[in-house]
Amino acid sequence: MTRLHVPFATILSFTLFLFVGATVFAGSTTTYTMVSYSGDTWYNWDNTSQSCACSNAVDWPVTMVFRTYANVNRVKDILGGDSGSSMYLRANDGNGWFWDSDGGRKLPISGYPTGYYHHVRLYAPYPADYFYSAAWGRYVLATTHIDWNEFSFNQQFGWSETAEEYFAAFFRNRGYSVSEDTFWMANNDSWPSGRWGEGNRNFYLSNGYATIVVLP
Numbered sequence: 001m002t003r004l005h006v007p008f009a010t011i012l013s014f015t016l017f018l019f020v021g022a023t024v025f026a027g028s029t030t031t032y033t034m035v036s037y038s039g040d041t042w043y044n045w046d047n048t049s050q051s052c053a054c055s056n057a058v059d060w061p062v063t064m065v066f067r068t069y070a071n072v073n074r075v076k077d078i079l080g081g082d083s084g085s086s087m088y089l090r091a092n093d094g095n096g097w098f099w100d101s102d103g104g105r106k107l108p109i110s111g112y113p114t115g116y117y118h119h120v121r122l123y124a125p126y127p128a129d130y131f132y133s134a135a136w137g138r139y140v141l142a143t144t145h146i147d148w149n150e151f152s153f154n155q156q157f158g159w160s161e162t163a164e165e166y167f168a169a170f171f172r173n174r175g176y177s178v179s180e181d182t183f184w185m186a187n188n189d190s191w192p193s194g195r196w197g198e199g200n201r202n203f204y205l206s207n208g209y210a211t212i213v214v215l216p
Contacts, residue, residue, distance in 0.1 A: 025198045028056040031187045031208070035062075038133035042091035044187040046121060046143050050099045053090040061187035061206040062089075063164040064120070064142040070215045072102065072122045072129040072140055078174070078215075079120070081105040089123035089141065093131050100126060106147065107170075115155075117147040118166045142167075158203030161191070168211045177216075181209035 026048040032055035035044050045058040066075050083103040090099055104121030108114075123141045124130045130138040144163035148156040165180070172178040188208030189195070195204050 025201055026057040027059065027197050027202050027204070029058050029061075029187070029189050029204065030055065031061075031189050031206075032058055033186055035186055037183075038135035040091070040093050040131055040133055042089065042123075042141060044185050046087040046089045046123070048087060050088050050101075059087045060121075060143040060145045060158075060160050061189065062141050062185050063144045063160055063187075063206065063210050064167060065136065065139055065183060065210055065212045066122075066142065066215055067136040067139040067212060068214050068216055069138055070130060070140045070213075071138060072124050074215060075122055075140055075142075076105050078171070079105040079107065081107040081117075084117075084119050084121070084147070087121055087143070089143075091123065091125070091131075091141070093125045095125075098125060100124060104142075109146070115147070115150040115152065117150065118144070118163050119147050120144050120163070120167055156201055156203065159194075159205050161205045161207055164211055168213070171213045177214040178211060180211045181207060182212050183210045184208060185210040 032045050034041050043053055044062050048057050048059050084106045086101045086103045088099050088101050100123045102121045102123055104119055106117035106119045109116040121143045130140055132138055144160050144167055145157055146159045146163050168178050168180050185208055187206050189204045189206045191207040
C-alpha cells in the first residue's frame, strides 16, 4: 500500500483555513434599535446568533423591504444565485417575538473570481415566510452586504449601502417598481465615509434608509 505523506505545515494551514472560514465575527453598532410600522416591530440589524438581540452581536443593517405580494421564496426565485451562511433577525408580527434565520442569496460580482458576491438575506415569520400589514401587504425584510475574497485569509465583508444599490438596480432592470432610500430604518452607521471594524474585516456603511421593492 502506498502511503501519502502530507507535510505538517500543509495540514496546519488547511485546518486554520477551515477555522477562519467557519468563524463568525460579531460586530457592534450604536444604531441597533427596534423599528415599528403598521402593527409590526423588528430590530434594524440582524444578529450573529439567537442568544442575544443586542448591539454588540450584529451582522448587517436592514436595508430593503420587498412588499405587496412578497415572500421569502418568491424573492429568492427571482434572484437565483447561491445560498450563504445564516444569520438571525428578531421581530414581532403581532403574535409575539420570534427569531428568523436565513442564508439568503449570493450573486457573483461580475469580473471577479469565485469568492466575490453581492449577498442579501431575507427575513419573515415562519412558516408563512412573509409579514402582513395593511400598509405593505405581504412583505419581507432584507439585509445586504458584499462578500469580498470570501475564501481567503484576507476575506472582508460589508459595504451594505453599495450592495443595496446593486439589488435595487437588479429588480428595477427586471421591471419591478423600486423606491430607493425611502423608509427610515434608523440604522445609519458611519455614513457617508464608512468605518472598519473587527480588525479591518468588516466595513460598515449605511445611510439609515431602506429601499422598497414592489412585487405585484
